[in-house]
Amino acid sequence: MCGIVGYIGYRDSYPILMDGLHKLEYRGYDSAGCALVNPQGALNIYKAKGKVSSLECIATSRDCTGTLGIAHTRWATHGIPSEANAHPHVSESGNITLVHNGIIENYATLRSQLEKRGYTFKSETDTEVLVQLVEYTMSLHDEDLVTSVRIALKRVIGAYAICVIDRRHPEQLVCARKSSPMVVGLVDDNREYFIASDASPIAQYTNQMVYLKDEEVVVCERGQSLRTYNLNGEEIDPEVKEVDLDISMLSKGGYPHFMLKEIFDQPQVLRDCMRGRVINAPYSESPRLSVVLNAVTQHRRELLRARRLIIVSCGTSWHAGLIGKQLIEHFCALPTEVAYASEFRYSDSVIESDDVVMAISQSGETADTMAAMEMAKRKGAFVFGIVNTVGSSIARLSDTGTYIHVGPEIGVASTKAFTGQVTVLVMLALALGMAKGTVTQEEYEEVLEELTRIPDKIEKVLEQNEKIRKIAATFTYAHNFLYLGRGYNYPVALEGALKLKEISYIHAEGYPAAEMKHGPIALVDSEMPVVFIATHHQLYRKIVSNMQEVISRRGRILAIVTEGDEEIKEMVDDVIEVPSTLSCLVPLLSVIPLQLLSYHVAVSKGLDVDQPRNLAKSVTVE
Ligand code: F6R
Numbered sequence: 375m376c377g378i379v380g381y382i383g384y385r386d387s388y389p390i391l392m393d394g395l396h397k398l399e400y401r402g403y404d405s406a407g408c409a410l411v412n413p414q415g416a417l418n419i420y421k422a423k424g425k426v427s428s429l430e431c432i433a434t435s436r437d438c439t440g441t442l443g444i445a446h447t448r449w450a451t452h453g454i455p456s457e458a459n460a461h462p463h464v465s466e467s468g469n470i471t472l473v474h475n476g477i478i479e480n481y482a483t484l485r486s487q488l489e490k491r492g493y494t495f496k497s498e499t500d501t502e503v504l505v506q507l508v509e510y511t512m513s514l515h516d517e518d519l520v521t522s523v524r525i526a527l528k529r530v531i532g533a534y535a536i537c538v539i540d541r542r543h544p545e546q547l548v549c550a551r552k553s554s555p556m557v558v559g560l561v562d563d564n565r566e567y568f569i570a571s572d573a574s575p576i577a578q579y580t581n582q583m584v585y586l587k588d589e590e591v592v593v594c595e596r597g598q599s600l601r602t603y604n605l606n607g608e609e610i611d612p613e614v615k616e617v618d619l620d621i622s623m624l625s626k627g628g629y630p631h632f633m634l635k636e637i638f639d640q641p642q643v644l645r646d647c648m649r650g651r652v653i654n655a656p657y658s659e660s661p662r663l664s665v666v667l668n669a670v671t672q673h674r675r676e677l678l679r680a681r682r683l684i685i686v687s688c689g690t691s692w693h694a695g696l697i698g699k700q701l702i703e704h705f706c707a708l709p710t711e712v713a714y715a716s717e718f719r720y721s722d723s724v725i726e727s728d729d730v731v732m733a734i735s736q737s738g739e740t741a742d743t744m745a746a747m748e749m750a751k752r753k754g755a756f757v758f759g760i761v762n763t764v765g766s767s768i769a770r771l772s773d774t775g776t777y778i779h780v781g782p783e784i785g786v787a788s789t790k791a792f793t794g795q796v797t798v799l800v801m802l803a804l805a806l807g808m809a810k811g812t813v814t815q816e817e818y819e820e821v822l823e824e825l826t827r828i829p830d831k832i833e834k835v836l837e838q839n840e841k842i843r844k845i846a847a848t849f850t851y852a853h854n855f856l857y858l859g860r861g862y863n864y865p866v867a868l869e870g871a872l873k874l875k876e877i878s879y880i881h882a883e884g885y886p887a888a889e890m891k892h893g894p895i896a897l898v899d900s901e902m903p904v905v906f907i908a909t910h911h912q913l914y915r916k917i918v919s920n921m922q923e924v925i926s927r928r929g930r931i932l933a934i935v936t937e938g939d940e941e942i943k944e945m946v947d948d949v950i951e952v953p954s955t956l957s958c959l960v961p962l963l964s965v966i967p968l969q970l971l972s973y974h975v976a977v978s979k980g981l982d983v984d985q986p987r988n989l990a991k992s993v994t995v996e
Pocket of ligand 1: 743
């Protein structure tokens with residue numbers, strides 16, 4: 375939700391800021407803007423409704439000089455997407471300007487207090503209150519920028535990551551955060567600083583990064599060491615981390631869209647995800663293959679004493695959680711619940727100290743998931759994180775956890791993160807099952823052996839891309855879709871439906887196939903595509919019967935089947951085959967055609983696949 379970039383150093387800031395905004399555009403693209411202090415000390419602010427490219431159309435022909443600048447790409451919360459509501463916002467005097475990611479909950483109160491003191495507001499945003507408040511605080515206390523920001527923030531309720539500059543002090547840039555992410559990259563003995571909402575815009579310049587903690591305020595000054603304060607003004611030592619990001623992951627690598635690249639990246643990133651964890655020891659006695667997860671080894675005691683696991687997550691990560699429940703209950707005999715983080719955080723859930731709460735998140739910044747974890751921690755639970763983004767807030771908040779290591783996911787619709795999460799959940803269920811003695815040696819080895827074959831099998835599914843593209847092109851007329859599956863394929867049905875909704879704007883619902891008779895079947899007619907995920911596993915025959923019910927009502931069926939399934943091929947309009955595998959691993963294969971289907975339907979409809987309307991990649995507001 376909103377991306378922030380800042381730069382202070384000796385190079386022109388404009389190209390750095392624009393490059394950074396493009397990398398953060400996945401966080402929101404309702405409007406974009408930048409503020410640059412030119413060598414004469416003038417503050418140039420450019421803004422545009424829409425994407426960063428619209429901003430570049432306006433700004434590039436204007437004065438874009440200056441080695442100090444801040445920039446923003448917005449996902450609208452308060453106020454419609456418009457130029458007036460675009461950041462940066464400017465103080466009454468025109469000297470101070472600021473970009474913000476988050477929500478100021480008490481903005482209405484602050485705004486009316488400031489209006490009474492003569493401050494005027496030009497936007498409908500909560501952010502404008504912040505910049506006016508900083509200026510008002512400065513006028514009251516006659517303090518420097520960092521102190522004024524710090525004192526102002528003490529009056530703020532809500533979430534913020536901000537970058538602030540003062541035209542009169544072009545030697546410094548001030549940043550702060552609470553509940554919204556912010557990273558500072560340090561370069562060349564502090565000759566320059568790069569600031570961003572995540573490490574992706576910074577990685578090409580440095581691997582030395584400081585992740586701001588809640589209620590920290592930092593001052594970046596050319597040639598000076600980074601200074602960090604808490605809101606009370608006490609100086610804190612910043613913790614510098616070495617973060618190495620694979621920069622090739624941040625480009626489309628020849629694919630037309632990030633989403634397609636990320637779908638095709640899956641075989642390789644799943645190999646990466648297993649590397650060093652699924653260990654092959656061909657000459658050892660037994661087991662030949664084993665799984666080693668540091669989190670399980672180091673926190674064996676907390677995990678073994680768990681009486682219940684509660685998985686909290688949102689969206690696609692919640693779907694992975696539903697698969698995780700089946701895996702953990704099967705291999706570890708541990709009762710498992712899966713909750714939407716947004717519901718769980720406000721529920722009266724009884725949590726005991728021997729409960730383990732597991733948060734699953736690609737971004738590691740989802741506000742509801744974080745709040746659910748905080749609530750669980752307050753009630754004494756042990757918190758385990760399954761996260762993609764290294765160093766993210768959820769990773770840091772977890773008592774322990776496992777990264778999925780699939781590399782940055784840029785396409786707004788999650789693809790490789792889902793399969794990465796499921797892969798980690800399989801490894802975790804096996805490692806824990808082995809530690810508890812609830813999985814047999816034979817099954818453990820069989821599943822691990824098959825898990826290592828999954829990347830090759832995904833490659834076989836991806837070979838059908840062209841066939842799926844042709845099928846997808848015949849579905850652009852549809853207004854509704856049903857996705858049906860059972861057992862391990864039920865969460866896949868939910869995920870397939872979510873993908874289609876997100877990027878094709880076609881209404882789609884996922885259901886356990888047997889539930890169809892209890893209502894959704896009323897929707898079936900010749901216009902209604904029904905996607906059955908009907909691989910050769912649990913309850914296959916019953917799914918075939920459900921298909922007959924749809925066929926009798928002239929519904930149009932696309933079936934995802936196991937290779938060589940002639941029976942279903944005879945019955946239905948279209949089939950896509952996936953290689954045969956174990957039922958607990960089938961989501962890793964059956965989801966692939968559904969990702970490609972939604973991608974191609976959206977492309978056939980001429981839609982913006984990587985940046986679908988109204989969405990943002992990282993949902994840092996509740
Ligand atoms: C769907 C999607 C979202 C996210 C959800 C949780 O394609 O991307 O539904 O899965 O917002 O995000 P994370 O996993 O970052 O917590």
